[in-house]
Amino acid sequence: MRLGYLGPEGTFSEQAAILYAPEADFVPYPSIRGVAEAVGAREIDQGVVPIENSLHGSVIDVLDFLIRTDRTRIKYELAIPIEQCLILAPGAGRRAVEVIYSHPQALGQCQNFLAGEFPDVELVASLSTAGSVTDMLESDRPAAAIAPFRAAEIHGAEVAERGIQDNRSNVTRFVALAPEDSSPTGHDKTSLAFWYASDAPGTLYETLGIFSTRGINLTKIESRPTGESLGEYVFLVDIEGHRLDAIVAGALEELSKQTSELKIFGSYPMLRDETA
16 A cells, blocks of 8 residues: 655654554655645555644644545544654754744644743744754754654754653544545544535524434534635534444435535544554
């Protein structure tokens, strides 16, 4: 299997990809969106991408891609603990740092550390945490990076401090994207999105009642702007159960009648917690 992930080597996405399919042929991509689009274009068989962080919330690029595609499904999910490290060039001192590179998600996960230790330092977004180490080493200004420990080892950089994330319970949920989702296992989750052509009082309440009356548990709900008009939103929901289960299938059929658009992102086995 050709399995895509957010590269280069040393990212948390690579770590998740190895946990998911250790025997795969790994293919790094320069962006999360690039991984998702490669699955849709059938350049690779599957792709592992981050979809949610316990501290910083959802990864918008992935959600927006799933809302707009008909060629890609969620096939699997897993979670891994995230330890962010402050990384310096060999022999460099942290007091001289003028700029810090990292992926925006990582910068968001380390806000308290950055505010306390580097309040006046410029923060610059990199395409990945591992890529931020390369950006740091190539910078013409005294720089640091926030990245995984493995990224420092790969590039011969020095880890100045480990565990700098704001919360030690920092966990990222990853999903495997594929042309098809998974078969029922008896312990599944279904992710979906829906939106309305027009809004009225109680509309969302009545929609969510479809699940409540059937005893279907909602594990997550959030909203995203449709991008079409101010005040119009897409609602994203995770529910327990597989789309082929009789109760869930009935709920989805009724849901399709109450909404103007319904999109099933996929059904897949519920989280295997890699933090245990």
